[in-house]
Amino acid sequence: MANTTEARIHALVEERSAALRRKDAKGVVACQAADHVLYSLAPPLRIDDPGTAGLDDWFATWDGPIGYEVHDLGIVADGDVAFCHGLAHLTGTKTDGERADVWFRITLGLRRTADGWTIVHEHESVPFYMDGSLRAAVDLKP
Amino acid sequence: MANTTEARIHALVEERSAALRRKDAKGVVACQAADHVLYSLAPPLRIDDPGTAGLDDWFATWDGPIGYEVHDLGIVADGDVAFCHGLAHLTGTKTDGERADVWFRITLGLRRTADGWTIVHEHESVPFYMDGSLRAAVDLKP
Numbered sequence: 001m002a003n004t005t006e007a008r009i010h011a012l013v014e015e016r017s018a019a020l021r022r023k024d025a026k027g028v029v030a031c032q033a034a035d036h037v038l039y040s041l042a043p044p045l046r047i048d049d050p051g052t053a054g055l056d057d058w059f060a061t062w063d064g065p066i067g068y069e070v071h072d073l074g075i076v077a078d079g080d081v082a083f084c085h086g087l088a089h090l091t092g093t094k095t096d097g098e099r100a101d102v103w104f105r106i107t108l109g110l111r112r113t114a115d116g117w118t119i120v121h122e123h124e125s126v127p128f129y130m131d132g133s134l135r136a137a138v139d140l141k142p
Numbered sequence: 143m144a145n146t147t148e149a150r151i152h153a154l155v156e157e158r159s160a161a162l163r164r165k166d167a168k169g170v171v172a173c174q175a176a177d178h179v180l181y182s183l184a185p186p187l188r189i190d191d192p193g194t195a196g197l198d199d200w201f202a203t204w205d206g207p208i209g210y211e212v213h214d215l216g217i218v219a220d221g222d223v224a225f226c227h228g229l230a231h232l233t234g235t236k237t238d239g240e241r242a243d244v245w246f247r248i249t250l251g252l253r254r255t256a257d258g259w260t261i262v263h264e265h266e267s268v269p270f271y272m273d274g275s276l277r278a279a280v281d282l283k284p
Contacts (some may be wrong), residue, residue, distance in 0.1 A: 128278035134277055
């Protein structure tokens with residue numbers, strides 16, 4: 001049972017990653033609950049029930065395909081609640097020609113409903129350098 | 143039962159906040175499981191089983207008491223697993239005289255053991271400005 005749950009959550013995370021790779025905002029949002037609370041890489045601090053608009057804007061800043069893989073996924077589940085965390089690797093070329101290759105942390109909170117597992121909370125971040133520069137640490141590798 | 147679980151997790155989060163306020167590294171770590179995985183405000187990307195050393199170093203950068211409150215705590219729990227998220231408000235004076243007043247996001251993953259609820263995963267962050275500056279958004283208010 002635990003293995004089945006873990007396999008299903010793993011599949012949901014991979015479904016979300018695949019939607020991001022093909023720039024499919026509806027596909028990403030389909031993995032989320034209606035009361036989804038997002039702590040995104042960009043401000044503001046908190047976004048309630050993010051729709052497809054923010055994702056579509058973000059997808060438009062990329063030229064060609066996006067690489068998006070979640071590594072070292074750790075899943076903790078019991079009953080109808082679970083959380084998981086891992087390191088996301090985002091790659092691609094921005095429309096201004098800049099090559100992106102960023103690792104960031106991702107934590108997901110999940111709930112099981114009659115329709116299966118859904119993501120109700122998402123927290124994505126990079127740390128920042130505490131050397132006075134306050135620069136986001138987008139150059140870290142695991 | 144759900145209410146009791148929520149009350150216990152709320153109390154654990156407050157116990158952790160109180161330990162941070164009194165600069166009690168052992169008290170903070172006592173709220174964590176041995177296999178705790180930390181995504182901290184500062185690099186690296188991931189810290190496994192953080193002990194008291196990092197906290198003691200951090201506490202030493204503050205002059206006098208620290209203010210630490212978690213607001214808008216949302217708790218989702220079932221069986222022996224839970225996660226919660228909220229906005230932490232950190233205030234105080236650094237040893238260099240600088241006043242700190244920062245809001246950041248915090249997500250906790252929890253598990254219930256024979257000894258009660260414990261924190262197995264912690265993800266803390268501020269977003270960063272995507273205006274080319276890559277500056278950490280430490281000036282946001284909820």
